[in-house]
Amino acid sequence: MYRTGYVREVGAAVRNDIPVNLDRLVGRRVSIRQRVGEHGGRPRFSxxxxxxxxSAxxxxxxxxxxxVRIDPAAVVAARAVPPAVPRRAxxxxIVALEHLCADAWPAAVDERLGEWRLRAAGGFTGRANSALALGDPxxxxxxxxxxxxxxxxRHGIRPRVHVPVGSPWDxxxxxxxxVLNADHAAGAEVAVLVGELAAVAxxxxxxxVELPERPDPEWFREPYPPAARAVLDPGGTPPVGFGIARADGQVVGRVRACLVGGHVHVAQLHTAEAARGRGIGTGLLAAAATWGLERGAQWMVLQVALKNSGARSLYARLGMVEHHRYRYLTPC
Incomplete structure (x- = not known):
């Protein structure tokens, strides 16, 4: 076990009474400060x-x-940090992550037009009712x-293109x-966020919180349009966890987690109004992250409208960072 003898807090004196266990950080992205000598009688840190x-x-x-080699005895501070994401992916x-998200949110109809995907699901969500414009059509x-x-x-939906912002296809x-689908109720501009499951967990x-792979009847207690079930519950492929939180015998929150390509795609995070402010949403995400880790995944990915500032703040607190953005365009 790698254990240091003391911790140094930024702006504080060196302490020798709080050990740092580095074992739990192996395999993670970390920030480590260690003592590398002295200068003028004062310790130097790197x-x-x-x-x-x-390794051995x-x-x-x-x-x-x-x-950079780490001397456990010289470590004075260590913590996990969010995964590195390029300023501009x-x-x-972007293409790989967009296809992964599309697979996690399967439309009832998904036809190819070259490398584009034409999707329809009875109007339930823009993601499942738009043409995903990636590559050569x-x-x-x-x-x-x-x-x-x-x-x-032909499918009774509004013509709409889902396209990464700033891309050649955009x-x-x-x-x-x-033009921008400005009246799209859920938000015409969306951020795709990624984060490390281990940190969220x-x-x-x-x-x-339970995450059965078949939905509890109460999971669908909220009214959904008839077309929603085929998107939310595709029947086992890819695997889906229907997270449901209970307190005092009452359902107080839910979330959908889908395992695709080493990622857990999270959607439909909802906390009952009477239970808000108690950390239920955070707990649901942590449970979804644990569910994914148990199945070999490493990353969480989700899509959130830019206008949803509350949700974006929650995700940022959990270490989620923006990978890219997409938007919906419609005929003028």
């Missing part, structure tokens, strides 16, 4: 931020500048958009005359 690994040779933090990473963009309009007409669709869970 910080390392990166992934912490352990000892502990190493793999920073962007290279590996590359297109390949195999035809000129104006023709592809005409196909989107025809697909929407510009191409906008150049074709399509450390949050407190104030009430019992």
């Amino acid at each position: 910080d390392a931020v990166g992934d912490l690994t352990a 040779a000892g502990l190493v933090v793999h920073t962007r500048r290279g590996p 590359g297109l390949a990473a 195999g035809t000129p963009v104006p023709d592809a958009l005409a196909a989107v309009v025809d697909f929407a007409r 510009r191409a669709v906008e150049d074709a005359g399509w 450390e949050a407190p869970v104030p009430v019992p």
Whole structure:
């Protein structure tokens, strides 16, 4: 076990009465401060931020500048930090994460137009009722958009394109005359957030939470349109956990967690109005993170409207960071 002899708090004197257990941080992204000598009679410290690994040779933090060896006896502070996310994710990473989210939120109809996905689900959510414009549609963009309009007409939904902000496809669709779907009730501009499951799982869970892979009848107690069930409960593939929190025998919150490609996609987080302010939402997310860790996942991903400032604040407190944004465009 790697255990230091003391902790130093920023701006405080060195203490020798609080051990730091580094075992729990192995395999995580960390920030570690260690003593590296003295200068003028005062201790000198060095910080390392990166992934912490352990081997027979000892502990190493793999920073962007290279590996840094860690002397457990010299460590004065150590903590887990959120995963590193580029300021601007590359297109390949955006495409992969967008497809992962689409697979986690399966539309009843999902047809290919080249590399685009034309999706319909009876109007339940923009995500499941839009054309996911990623890559080459195999035809000129104006023709592809005409196909989107025809697909929407055939399925009784509004023509809408879901496209990463600032991407080549965003510009191409906008150049074709399509505009922001400003009246989209849930929000026309959306942030895609990612975070480390292990960090989220450390949050407190104030009430019992269960995540069965078949929904409790009470999970669907809130009114949903008929088309919603096929999206929310696809029948086992991919695996879904229907989180439900109870207090004093009453349902006080719910969440949907879906396991796809090493990620837990989280959606439908809801806390009963009478139970708000008690950390129920945080507890549901922590339980969903634990559910994912038990199944071998490492990351949490979710999509949140930019206008939903309350939810975004909650996710930020849990270490979730923005990967990219997308928006909905419709014909002018």
